[in-house]
Amino acid sequence: MRGAGHGALRVVRGDDDRPSLQIARDVALLHDSAGATLRLYGWRPTGLSIGRFQDAAAFAHVDRPHELVRRPTGGGAIWHEADLTYSLTMDDDASVPAEAYYDAIHDALVRALARCGVRAARTHAGGSHPGPRAIDATWCFARPCRGDIVAPDGRKLCGSAQRRLRVPRPRLLQHGSIVMRASCVTPFCASVADQTEPTAIRDALCDAIAQEFALALNTAPEPGALTAIELGRAQQLAASIAIPAFAE
């Protein structure tokens, strides 16, 4: 997998933060940065992110407190209560199909999970992706699709989605969430807590993900932070990403 060019993989381990700000940081890195950056972060307060084309009203029944945000990426809705989210932004190779990025990144995640004693695999038996109308009310974790990461019992443990730009230069954002502990809102998820104590392995899992992603990119991980320009841009974008409660 190319994407890091000749540079290292900048690894930014962020604190838990507002959902709209977390998505805005991913968007800022996609549009306004160069090179490859891996972010690892959590969500506080709890978030509900919906896919680019999903209808927010379809999730109006969720009555637990949360911030509702729209991702720039596709796929279904995700309840972010106790998950570890990764986001990889990097230069894109237009000739590489989306599935090839999912394969490479999900393989790296499976290896990272294994290093922390969590058994998982990419599923080859999952269903096809939901059709045009079906995505409106779909939870990302309700049903694995081909290539997703599943626990030994076949339930989905990690889901990912992408945004690809061609102009002004090809860039890719792939982000996804690993469920550390399932919530009663989405009880159908597998979780790391099914196999081990999530808080005990979180730091080690972040280290392992950074190392495995760097290996996949044929480069080295380099701890870093977002620049003041990137943080400022994200702050500007955050308001457009939050969805006022059921206003749509």
Add this chain to the structure above:
Amino acid sequence: MRPNDRKYLKSHEWCKVEAGIATIGITDWAVSHLSDLVFLDLPAVGTKVKAGQPFGEVESVKAVSDIYSPVSGEVVETNAELPDALDTLGTDPWTAGWMIKVRVQNESADLMDAKTYEKHLESEA
């Protein structure tokens, strides 16, 4: 060989200009790299589009990509049936798979003829 009666962008859109109206779509190469299309968002009639800027979005396998306009101008017609018949893009991207028609103010300076677009594809392979 792609149709030589139209022009192409590196980002894989085509446009065919007749009597000041550009018919715009995406190429067979783009369609082949967007498997399992699930959603297409097109602008409303009357929307102003700008050459080189996104006018729509498409989702496939949870990946969202922008669709860029080869011309600047005003959208005068959209292919309203296409979002509900995305298979059309695979079977006929050059005619039935058109997306929007734009009254042209000016064309992108980056437009290529079919032969140059073919060379661009070879360089991306």
